Amino acid sequence: MERLLDTIRQAFDSIRSQKLRAFFTLLSIVIGVFAIMFAGSLVTSIDTTVQGQIDALGENTFFIFRIPNIMLGGGDWHKYARRPLINQKVYNSFRDKMGSNVLVTGMAKSAGYVVKHNILATDPDVTLVGTDENYFLTSNYDVQDGRALTKTDIEYKKDVAIIGNDVIVKIFPRENPIGKTIKINNRPYTVIGTLKPKGALLGQSQDNLVILPLSQFLTYFASDWWSDITIIVRAPDKISLSYLIDEAVGSMRIIRNLEPWEENDFEIETNQSLADQFGSLTGFLSYFGFFSGLIALLAAGVGITNIMLITVKERTREIGIRKAVGAKKRWIVSHFIFETITLTMIGGSVGIFFGILAGGLLGILAGTSFVLSIKWIIISLSISLVLGLISGVFPAYRAASLDPVEALRYE
Amino acid sequence: MDNNALIKIDKITKVYNMGMTEVYALREITMDVKRNEYLAIMGPSGSGKTTLMSILGCLDSPTSGQYFLENEEVGSMNDNQLAEIRNKRVGFVFQTFNLMPRANCIKNVELPLIYAGVPQEERIERAIKALESVGLGDRMHHKPPELSGGQRQRVAIARALINNPSLIFADEPTGNLDTKTGEEIMHLFYELWKNGNTIILVTHEEDIARHARRIIKLRDGLIIDDYINQNPIYA
Numbered sequence: 001m002e003r004l005l006d007t008i009r010q011a012f013d014s015i016r017s018q019k020l021r022a023f024f025t026l027l028s029i030v031i032g033v034f035a036i037m038f039a040g041s042l043v044t045s046i047d048t049t050v051q052g053q054i055d056a057l058g059e060n061t062f063f064i065f066r067i068p069n070i071m072l073g074g075g076d077w078h079k080y081a082r083r084p085l086i087n088q089k090v091y092n093s094f095r096d097k098m099g100s101n102v103l104v105t106g107m108a109k110s111a112g113y114v115v116k117h118n119i120l121a122t123d124p125d126v127t128l129v130g131t132d133e134n135y136f137l138t139s140n141y142d143v144q145d146g147r148a149l150t151k152t153d154i155e156y157k158k159d160v161a162i163i164g165n166d167v168i169v170k171i172f173p174r175e176n177p178i179g180k181t182i183k184i185n186n187r188p189y190t191v192i193g194t195l196k197p198k199g200a201l202l203g204q205s206q207d208n209l210v211i212l213p214l215s216q217f218l219t220y221f222a223s224d225w226w227s228d229i230t231i232i233v234r235a236p237d238k239i240s241l242s243y244l245i246d247e248a249v250g251s252m253r254i255i256r257n258l259e260p261w262e263e264n265d266f267e268i269e270t271n272q273s274l275a276d277q278f279g280s281l282t283g284f285l286s287y288f289g290f291f292s293g294l295i296a297l298l299a300a301g302v303g304i305t306n307i308m309l310i311t312v313k314e315r316t317r318e319i320g321i322r323k324a325v326g327a328k329k330r331w332i333v334s335h336f337i338f339e340t341i342t343l344t345m346i347g348g349s350v351g352i353f354f355g356i357l358a359g360g361l362l363g364i365l366a367g368t369s370f371v372l373s374i375k376w377i378i379i380s381l382s383i384s385l386v387l388g389l390i391s392g393v394f395p396a397y398r399a400a401s402l403d404p405v406e407a408l409r410y411e
Numbered sequence: 412m413d414n415n416a417l418i419k420i421d422k423i424t425k426v427y428n429m430g431m432t433e434v435y436a437l438r439e440i441t442m443d444v445k446r447n448e449y450l451a452i453m454g455p456s457g458s459g460k461t462t463l464m465s466i467l468g469c470l471d472s473p474t475s476g477q478y479f480l481e482n483e484e485v486g487s488m489n490d491n492q493l494a495e496i497r498n499k500r501v502g503f504v505f506q507t508f509n510l511m512p513r514a515n516c517i518k519n520v521e522l523p524l525i526y527a528g529v530p531q532e533e534r535i536e537r538a539i540k541a542l543e544s545v546g547l548g549d550r551m552h553h554k555p556p557e558l559s560g561g562q563r564q565r566v567a568i569a570r571a572l573i574n575n576p577s578l579i580f581a582d583e584p585t586g587n588l589d590t591k592t593g594e595e596i597m598h599l600f601y602e603l604w605k606n607g608n609t610i611i612l613v614t615h616e617e618d619i620a621r622h623a624r625r626i627i628k629l630r631d632g633l634i635i636d637d638y639i640n641q642n643p644i645y646a
């Protein structure tokens with residue numbers, strides 16, 4: 001114990017006597033450990049969040065988009081931009097073609113609206129969602145109070161709305177919103193229901209929205225030349241999913257009048273394929289973090305070895321004294337390795353500290369439930385330990401193999 | 412030769428290889444030292460005194476020749492065994508003190524006990540006793556830079572004594588001290604010798620050598636004289 005304290009004290013002495021070099025070396029350990037831990041924890045937390053969403057959506061749902069939802073590495077923008085819109089007409093024909101025993105819903109949205117109730121108003125950041133009665137069966141939104149949209153609401157283009165929790169908090173702080181009138185772009189809507197709060201996903205609140213009948217939305221909040229409907233199809237079970245996807249592709253191609261040699265001018269994505277795309281994104285992030293961390297640690301390792309070599313040289317005489325009074329080789333080796341490990345552990349701990357700090361901050365900003373796993377703290381500490389061990393071995397052996405007579409003569 | 416000799420060396424040679432030339436620091440030196448002898452090794456600068464002492468103290472190994480310490484052959488020992496000898500059976504006092512500047516007196520003196528595996532409480536207790544025995548009872552928490560040369564050499568002597576070694580080597584222990592302080596240090600050695608220790612003293616000063624009971628003179632790595640001092644100081 002006392003020997004350990006002595007070693008730690010000497011590690012600090014080494015740092016003190018080589019301030020600048022030690023600073024940069026510790027910095028690279030901090031960066032390395034930080035990058036590795038942060039990448040690890042971030043990926044863990046994104047994965048948990050995304051997986052949670054997918055589990056909630058159900059794996060039997062698929063989407064038809066005009067353009068892909070996530071594009072990694074740019075993608076062919078020109079190709080996507082030329083694709084025709086999925087408008088009300090396309091959606092209606094698609095729905096007819098798929099028949100009534102398959103759950104199909106259309107959804108269009110537009111962000112940045114102000115919602116008012118009497119004198120209270122939201123910020124101009126509310127998302128309007130236009131959809132139909134099937135939406136509540138295919139999405140993971142649930143009605144809390146009141147009722148959902150009905151077929152009649154859509155057919156008769158009724159002035160009704162279902163509002164999310166963020167909107168309720170802003171404009172109905174004390175009242176029950178059901179039956180009240182809200183105004184969007186000066187159009188009045190009667191609130192028929194409220195949504196169950198869902199919290200944030202990757203920094204985006206999922207409760208800052210108003211759901212309107214699709215027909216209302218398309219008429220008043222989108223013009224025909226840019227209304228872009230996402231079609232959501234829910235298969236009754238996993239077995240019929242691929243069959244339904246084939247059928248959906250066929251229907252869309254007929255509607256779009258595509259020749260057999262032409263490729264699809266729409267995207268089909270399942271929840272699983274979305275998750276996979278996300279997975280490859282987080283995978284990329286984690287490799288990037290891990291790799292850059294590793295490079296930083298490699299540099300740190302070289303730096304630490306250097307510091308320790310200089311320390312050994314500076315303390316040649318002391319090593320000579322220790323040997324002269326009977327220190328065995330293995331004592332000197334372990335002493336210098338411990339000293340190196342102390343050095344790297346200091347850097348590692350600071351790195352972990354910043355990792356936790358940044359992780360917490362990101363958690364607050366991005367609203368991901370940041371999972372700072374003990375696992376990654378332990379991994380980071382182990383990395384620091386191994387780093388100390390590896391970079392300490394050579395200087396330690398050099399110290400231990402000093403000839404006592406030579407060492408005592410060293411000026 | 413006496414089989415009960417504490418030290419017995421036979422044709423010890425030490426050669427330093429300096430590239431093209433070879434420097435013979437010691438040439439086939441043969442001698443014995445008995446228990447409780449007080450021996451001074453004398454000779455001009457470069458005659459091989461320090462080299463001989465380093466070999467006798469198991470700090471260095473000879474190029475050729477045999478060395479028996481208490482009838483054990485040192486040449487066949489490994490690093491750990493040599494460290495053990497330096498730790499338990501030998502105490503060194505150097506001309507330049509060789510103390511650790513950032514550690515206080517107690518820490519300096521207890522160092523050999525750390526490597527001997529003595530528990531901390533006992534170490535401190537013994538270090539305090541050793542410091543008191545060299546007259547430094549009131550300087551125990553001072554660090555070497557805060558001490559005078561004579562005081563530093565006392566700390567070094569306390570460290571050399573701490574593990575009750577049978578052999579004490581002192582290489583020019585008064586070389587960096589004024590005459591009066593040197594005399595005080597020599598008195599300490601005298602008392603150690605009186606108490607039964609074996610002392611081997613390296614010096615090139617006649618005045619210092621006169622404290623010893625036996626004097627060996629070296630020149631160019633050879634023993635040129637080996638005699639009993641008929642009228643030592645402090646009889």
Ligand SMILES: Nc1ncnc2c1ncn2[C@@H]1O[C@H](COP(=O)(O)OP(=O)(O)OP(=O)(O)O)[C@@H](O)[C@H]1O
Pocket residue numbers: 427428429434435436454455456457458459460461462463615
């Ligand atoms: N490490 C070394 N490398 C080369 N030559 C050395 C080395 N150590 C000692 N010598 C040589 O060995 C010879 C004896 O040296 P040593 O230090 O034993 O002399 P000394 O009698 O102690 O001298 P001094 O009174 O100056 O201390 C000298 O010629 C010296 O130059």
Ligand SMILES: [Mg+2]
Pocket residue numbers: 460461462
């Ligand atoms: Mg010398």
